[in-house]
Amino acid sequence: MRKTKVSINKEKLHASSEVLRAIAHPLRMKILEFIDQNEEINVNKIYNTLGLEQSITSQHLRILRTAGLVNTQRDGKYIHYSIDYGKIEESVVAIQRFLH
Amino acid sequence: MRKTKVSINKEKLHASSEVLRAIAHPLRMKILEFIDQNEEINVNKIYNTLGLEQSITSQHLRILRTAGLVNTQRDGKYIHYSIDYGKIEESVVAIQRFLH
DNA sequence: TTAATACTTTGCAAATATGCATTTTTTATT
C-alpha cells in the first residue's frame, strides 16, 4: 500500500483505461506483437501472415491508432505501421504509479 | 523493435489480455486505486466513499477477483479486499516483455 | 429465532464491441 496519497486526476485515469482497453484484446495484442517484431510493416503483411480478414485487421488498427499505440506512414500505396513505444511505456508507468 | 524473436505462447498472451481487460475500466480502476490507498477495506466503505451502487460495486469486485487482481478475507460479516500486487506486477511485466 | 447488516448473485434492458461483407478512397500502373 502506498504511504503518500496521490490523487490521480480523472482525465489521466480515463486516458489510461482507454489505452489499456485498446491493448486488452487478443487480436490486437497479436497485431501489436507482430508489428513489434517486424519493422516497417504494412497492412497486407499483417493480415496475410496472421491469417486475418483485411477489414477486421484494418478495424483493429484503427482502434490502435486512435489510442495512440501505433503510428502510420504512407509509402506509396502501402501504409507502414510502427509501434509508439513511448505510449506503451507511458501506460505501463501509469499502472505502476497508480498501484504500487 | 526487438532483435531476438521471442514467441510468446498463446495461453500467456490470452491470460495477459484477460488481466488487462479487468483493469481497463474506469470504475474498476477507481476501485483498485481506492483499495490500494486503504488497507483492509470492506465493500461498504468502497461504495459509500466512491458513491457507487452496492450491486455494481460487488459486480466489479467479482471481475477483479476472477482476474486475480484482488484477494478477499472474511472478517465476520465484513469482507476485506486487498490488492494482489504480484498479479499487477506480473501483468505489467508481461506488457513490457511483450513489447519493448 | 427473528431482524438487521454486509455482501453476492441473478435477470433483464440498454449500450458497446466484434466480425463480416461490401463499398469507398487513395495511389500506382497500363
Next chain:
DNA sequence: AATAAAAAATGCATATTTGCAAAGTATTAA
C-alpha cells in the same frame, strides 16, 4: 482514362459488457 492493388470506412447482425433492481446468502445481534 481505365484497371488494379492497398487500405479505410460503412452497414448490419451477433456477442459481450454494463447498469440497475430485486432476490438470495451469510453472519451478527437482539
